[in-house]
Structure formats: C-alpha cells, structure tokens
Amino acid sequence: MTTDHRTQFRGLTLATDLFRWGENSLAGLTLLLMAGLPVVEIVLRVLFNTGIPASSTYVQNLTLWVGFSGAVLAARDDGHLTFFLGRDLFPQGTHNYCVALIAMVSTTVAASLSWAALDFVRADMQSPVVVAGWLPTWAVEAILPASFAVIALHFATKPETALTRLFAFLGIPVAAGIGLFLPMHSPEFLWIALFILFLAAVLGTPIFIILGGGTLLLFQVEGTTAAAIPVEAYRLVVSPSIPAIPLFTLAGYILAEGGASRRLVRVFRAWFGWLPGGLAVVVTMLCAFLTTFTGASGVTILAVGGLLLPVLIESGYRKSFSIGLLTSTGSVGLLFPPSLAVILYGVMAHVSILDLFKAGILPGLLLVTAVCVLGIREAWSKTGPRVPFSMGEGMSALWEA
Structure with a gap:
C-alpha cells in the first residue's frame, strides 16, 4: 500500500x-x-x-x-x-x-x-x-x-x-x-x-x-x-401519549443496569426461597415487574436472563424448564401498569389507557398465578436444597434494595 x-x-x-x-x-x-x-x-x-x-x-x-x-x-x-x-x-x-x-x-x-x-x-x-x-x-x-x-x-x-x-x-x-x-x-x-x-x-x-x-x-x-x-x-x-414509550424504556434500562435486578433477586430469594418453587415464583414476579417498565419481553430477558438462568439451574431446575420459564415470564407483566404495550395499544386504538389497565389486572394476575403454579409443580421433582429462611438476611436484602 x-x-x-x-x-x-x-x-x-x-x-x-x-x-x-x-x-x-x-x-x-x-x-x-x-x-x-x-x-x-x-x-x-x-x-x-x-x-x-x-x-x-x-x-x-x-x-x-x-x-x-x-x-x-x-x-x-x-x-x-x-x-x-x-x-x-x-x-x-x-x-x-x-x-x-x-x-x-x-x-x-x-x-x-x-x-x-x-x-x-x-x-x-x-x-x-x-x-x-x-x-x-x-x-x-x-x-x-x-x-x-x-x-x-x-x-x-x-x-x-x-x-x-x-x-x-x-x-x-x-x-x-x-x-x-x-x-x-x-x-x-x-x-x-x-x-x-x-x-x-x-x-x-x-x-x-x-x-x-x-x-x-x-x-x-x-x-x-x-x-x-x-x-x-x-x-x-408526536401524540401526547407516545413519549411514555422511550421514557419508560430508559427507566427500565437504568433500573436493570443499576443492579436493581440483582438486589430484587436477593430480596425475593431471602423471603420466598425456602418455599417449594419459591425461586420460580421469585423469577416470575421479578420478570413481570421489569417488563412493566421495559415494555418488551426481549429487553427483560437481556437484562436479567443471564443472571437468573445459572441461579435456576444451580437450584436444581432443569435447564429446559429454566429457559422456558425465563422466556415466558418476560411477557406476563405486559398487562400491568405502566406497560408500554398497553399504552401503545390505547393510543393506536383510541381507547382509554386507564380502562385498559383496569381490564388487564385480573388476566395479568391469572397469568402470573398460572406460571407460579407451574414453577411450584416443577420444584416438587427437583433435588436441590432450598434456601433456609433467615430474618437477618431478609432484612439485609430489603435494606440493600
């Protein structure tokens, strides 16, 4: 050259x-x-x-x-x-x-x-x-x-x-x-x-x-x-409701990058990890919570999937079940406020966003409950030890969160 x-x-x-x-x-x-x-x-x-x-x-x-x-x-x-x-x-x-x-x-x-x-x-x-x-x-x-x-x-x-x-x-x-x-x-x-x-x-x-x-x-x-x-x-x-989409996505990104998912896992694991299927319930609740802010199951999976998958496998859950649980729980929070998907649908369909959120509470709870039941059912057959409950660890996790 x-x-x-x-x-x-x-x-x-x-x-x-x-x-x-x-x-x-x-x-x-x-x-x-x-x-x-x-x-x-x-x-x-x-x-x-x-x-x-x-x-x-x-x-x-x-x-x-x-x-x-x-x-x-x-x-x-x-x-x-x-x-x-x-x-x-x-x-x-x-x-x-x-x-x-x-x-x-x-x-x-x-x-x-x-x-x-x-x-x-x-x-x-x-x-x-x-x-x-x-x-x-x-x-x-x-x-x-x-x-x-x-x-x-x-x-x-x-x-x-x-x-x-x-x-x-x-x-x-x-x-x-x-x-x-x-x-x-x-x-x-x-x-x-x-x-x-x-x-x-x-x-x-x-x-x-x-x-x-x-x-x-x-x-x-x-x-x-x-x-x-x-x-x-x-x-x-430029509709008045659309700015909520990037703003809530930014909030979810900051929440995930700031280590909130790790702290929440510690809280849920300390308080519910001793229950049969408690960790699966924790994962379901955490992913549902994060999805309400990120507005997309893919974002939730990227944010916490790499953290939660090893935890589930180490706790005795099958790898296939763990992957399926993370994939499905990334969508169960879409019906709860302030879900971006519901906001976007309300804007496009010219339907009251508040009414949509009210109508989605019961189906959303039903979805979360169904996934939690599947996690509990899977836990009965796993051989890994459960996390013993400790009030000190629970309070420490709450303080850190």
Whole structure:
C-alpha cells in the first residue's frame, strides 16, 4: 500500500469515526433533552412556582428525533428486526446474491421513504405553522428525510464485496427502470414488486423495509401520494401519549443496569426461597415487574436472563424448564401498569389507557398465578436444597434494595 493510499485510508477511517460519533451524539442528546425537560419542569415548579413554556410540546416533538435517530443506529448496527426463515434453503454459493438482493431492496425502500418525507417537509416549509410558538414545524420534521437517507446509506455500504455494494447503489435506478416499462398503476408492476419484497423478507430484510415498501407500492397503485406516509408517521409519533414509550424504556434500562435486578433477586430469594418453587415464583414476579417498565419481553430477558438462568439451574431446575420459564415470564407483566404495550395499544386504538389497565389486572394476575403454579409443580421433582429462611438476611436484602 502506497503512502497516498494509507493517507486516503486514514482519512476515510477518521470521517467514518466522526460520522458514527455524530450519530451517537444526536441520539444521546435528544434522549437526554427528552428525559431532562420534565425533571427541570418539576424543579422549577417546586422552587419558583413556574415552568418551561410548552415543555410538553418539546417532549412530544423530541420523541420523533429520538425514534428516528435510534432507527439510524439500528440500521448501522444491524439492530432492526428481521426474518431468516429462507436463507438456509438456498445453496451456500448464493449467499452473495441474497445479500445483494437484501441490500438493493433495503436501499431502494429507504431512499424512497426519504424522498416521500422530503416532499412532506417541502410542503410544510410553505406553512406558517410553528411548534411552541417559534420553531417552524418543518425544522422538526427534517429528521424524517435525513434519517431515511442515512439509513439508505448504511444499507448501501454494509455489504462487504464491491459487487453487492454495486447492487445496493443500483437499487434506485433499477426500480425507476421497472417503473418505465411497467406503469406503477398496473397489476403487473404490483405483483412483481410484491414478489421481490416477499423474497427479500424471507432472506432476512428488515421488517420495517418490507412494511414500508409494501405501503409505498399500495399507495402508488391507488394513486395516493407517498408523502401521506411521513405525514401519518409524524402525526402518530408526536401524540401526547407516545413519549411514555422511550421514557419508560430508559427507566427500565437504568433500573436493570443499576443492579436493581440483582438486589430484587436477593430480596425475593431471602423471603420466598425456602418455599417449594419459591425461586420460580421469585423469577416470575421479578420478570413481570421489569417488563412493566421495559415494555418488551426481549429487553427483560437481556437484562436479567443471564443472571437468573445459572441461579435456576444451580437450584436444581432443569435447564429446559429454566429457559422456558425465563422466556415466558418476560411477557406476563405486559398487562400491568405502566406497560408500554398497553399504552401503545390505547393510543393506536383510541381507547382509554386507564380502562385498559383496569381490564388487564385480573388476566395479568391469572397469568402470573398460572406460571407460579407451574414453577411450584416443577420444584416438587427437583433435588436441590432450598434456601433456609433467615430474618437477618431478609432484612439485609430489603435494606440493600
């Protein structure tokens, strides 16, 4: 490698690192502002009997930035949900072709969504509507086309070989060429495009790309402008109830990272570990508690699964039962407040969130009880010793928690 090539490589690496730092900083800063504004509002009202004008409006619009900056990070780090049902059905030699198709479809759909969002922002630039009395609405909405464009860039540059990168970057002109030969309103174009999307989904394309691409196709076939997609996305995301989702998720993450799960395990084990199946009951209650804050069973499993699985196995529970218990108990807390899943359903279905939580208490308790009974039944056949009850240990665990 010549000196010029080394210099170019170092320059490219530096630019990539700066770009990654900018992505991380934007996501962290927006989340910090979103979580910090309510705290500052509370302090100001307590100390000075005043607050931040339109603070709730700022938080609602910051939700948009938090969500889409997080989507950029997920695209960069392969964090989007995908299916890998069909890739193993193809010969090993076709791996590069599968990657090329995924990259092409992902880049094309992300770039199309960016263009649709740009049309939305351009239209709002002519509108006098402002946020919080001074900030133009289009300035808040600008994150939509920018984030989709960066996501498309990540999808295009992610393949390792030059051929697959070429396919990714050719995604947009290929789609445009198909549109020239087959009118987008024709059934032929729709079926061909839907088949490509289906194949890409089976091979492992992110689910949001499949949903977004299908929506774009159906809108175009019906003659509806694609800008309606970002319009509806903006309307839903800035809803007053949506900020609870990232805020409660952040609270659950802090709770888990702060060692709360370890302290709670000690408390439950000290007070209930002497009972038959007491540890299984502890695990069920702990996972149900954490899921109410994290809002997702996967987050709960990641937070405490690695800690609880060895404890269950060492206590005599079968490995298969322990894994199944952790997997299932990650979902039993979704019906209890302040479950993010219930909040999101209430927002989308326009149903009272309070009524949903009231209606979910009895089914939630029934689920928890059923899982606890299974744990107790399993405990009768295990040979491991139970934890003897100690008032001193119980009080010490409570004090630490």
